[in-house]
Amino acid sequence: MFRRQLVKLNQRLERRLPEQRLFLRSDNTTRFVRLRPFTQLMGIGAVATFFAWGVLATSILLMDSIGSGTLREQAQREQATYEQRLNQMAQERDRHAQSAETAQVRFGEAMGRISDMQLELLASEQRRLELEAGIDTVQQTVARVVRERDAARTQLAEARRTLEAETGTARTAADRGRDVQDMLDYLLVAMDGVGADLHEQSLNAEQTSNQAQMLAMENELLKDRNHVIFTQLEEALDSVMGPLERVFQSANVSPDQIRRLVRQGAQSQTASLRPISVSTSGAMAASPDISRANRVLGKLADVQAYREGLDRLPIARPVSASVRQTSGFGMRRHPLTGRSKMHNGLDWAASRGTSILSAADGIVTTAERQRGYGNIVVIKHEFGLETYYAHLNSINVREGQRVSRGQKIGGMGTTGASTGVHLHYEVRVNGRPVNPITYIRAGQNVF
Incomplete structure (x- = not known):
């Protein structure tokens, strides 16, 4: 039945694909191979399928190459945009810090003027009290003199009567009366002078009070303007610190630890970020604006510490070329033994000799060949972090050497327990392996 169907199919294809014969000649004999129409159709289909598969594979590789280039350009644009944003925020921070410093200077001048006016007001009040005490004394003296005058007049009248009765004259009593009258005239003139002086001091005190009210209004306006600036x-x-803190949290690093360690390692604090200290005198309380400005300066110092901390974290990719990830972090089947085993890092595959870069600044602690890892480089970073680069084809650093982020430390290879050219990359915190993709994703938010 099958042969009958095959014969019918050959007869139908005979018009398009006539039977061909392939002759094979040797020294003494000549043989031929008969190519029926169905056989020719199978050959043509096989050739067409192979050609279509080649075109499809080439298209996939070309699209993959174009996509990798586009992602790399996008990452570079995002990095340039983020750096531009950081520079703008730094300029804005410096501008606001300068405005705050200028406002603080003006606030200090106003406080000094208010203090001087208060001192003048206190002095005027003291003089007024002294004048009031002097007037009371003068009034008491005048009252006493009036009483003495009245008593003297009484005595004078009695003496006059006695003197007239005895001598018939009153000249001595008249002389004493004129002396008393001269004294009273002098006291009245002195009282008029004291009253004029007291009136002048009262006017000065009122003018000083008006100036103090004007300064108080200027102080309130200055407080409102400072509130807007501080807000x-x-x-x-907050808009800058939020993303930075999320980067550290995604990398399993405490922002408090970053601030503490960075400040401990700093030689000296930037002069513009030091807390403001203004000495006050008397009963004047410390200004709340100074406390608020110190809080702003503290946040600026935190931002500076975060930026320095980012420079010390291994958040950069160790391979800048186009690579293919072959294994992730976690349990997997070992490619050599076939057993399920924990994989402590990430594997990237590329061509032999592809440049391997340091993920952050650090010191090379290992640069040698080890069993299993092959040629390996271990770099020690800040905050108890270490990065491992294994199966290298070549090593370009030595133990004890200080390297920078992005510096070439070797080339990709297949040394040690390896089934192909690739990089085995690990990140360890205090000797414990962690997932490197966490730090790489955190770096994508920065670079």
Whole structure:
């Protein structure tokens, strides 16, 4: 039945694909191979399928290459945009810091003027009290003199009567009366002078009070303007600190630890970020604006510490070329033994000799050949972090050498327990392996 169907199919294909014969000649004999129409159709289909598969594979490789280039350009644009944003925020921070410093200077001058006016007001009040005490004394003296005058007049009248009765004259009593009258005239003139002086001091005190009220109004306006400036500064700092803290949290590093370790390692604090200290005198309390400015300066110092901390974390990719990830972090079947085993890092495959780069600044602690890892480089970073680069084809650093982020440390290879050319990359925190993709994703938010 099958042969009958095959014969019918050959007869139908005979018009398009006539039977061909392939002759094979040797020294003494000549043989031929008969190519029926169905056989020719199978050959043509096989050739067409192979050609289509080649075109499809080439298209996939070409699209993969174009996509990798586009992602790399996008990453570079995002990095340039982020650096531009950081520079703008730094310029805005410096501008606001300068505005805050200028406002603080003006606030200090106003406080000094208010202090001087208060001292003048206190002195005027003291003089007024002294004048009031002097007037009371003068009034008491005048009252006493009036009483003495009345008593003297009484005595004078009695003496006059006695003197007239005895001598018939009153000249001595008249002389004493004129002396008393001269004294009273002098006291009245002195009282008029004291009253004029007291009136002048009262006017000065009222003028000083008006100036103090004007300064108080200027102080309130200055406080309102400082509040607006501080609010803008605080909002800008929160918009910068939030993403930075999320980067550290995604990398399993405490922001508090970053701030503490960076400040411990700093030689000296930037002069513009030091807390403001203004000495006050008397009963004047410390200004709340100074405390708020110190909080803003503290946040600026935190931002600076975060940026320095980012420079010390291994958040850069160790391979900048186009690579293919072959294994992730976690349990997997070992390619050599076939057993399920924990894989402590990431594997990337590329061509032999592909440049391997340091993920962050650090010191090379190992640069040798080890069993299993092959040629390996271990770099020690800040905060108890270490990065491992294994199966290298070549090593370009030595133990004890200090390297920078992005510096070439070797070439990709297949040394040690390896089934192909690739890089085995590990990140360890205090000797414990962690997933490197966490740090790489955190770096994508920065670079």
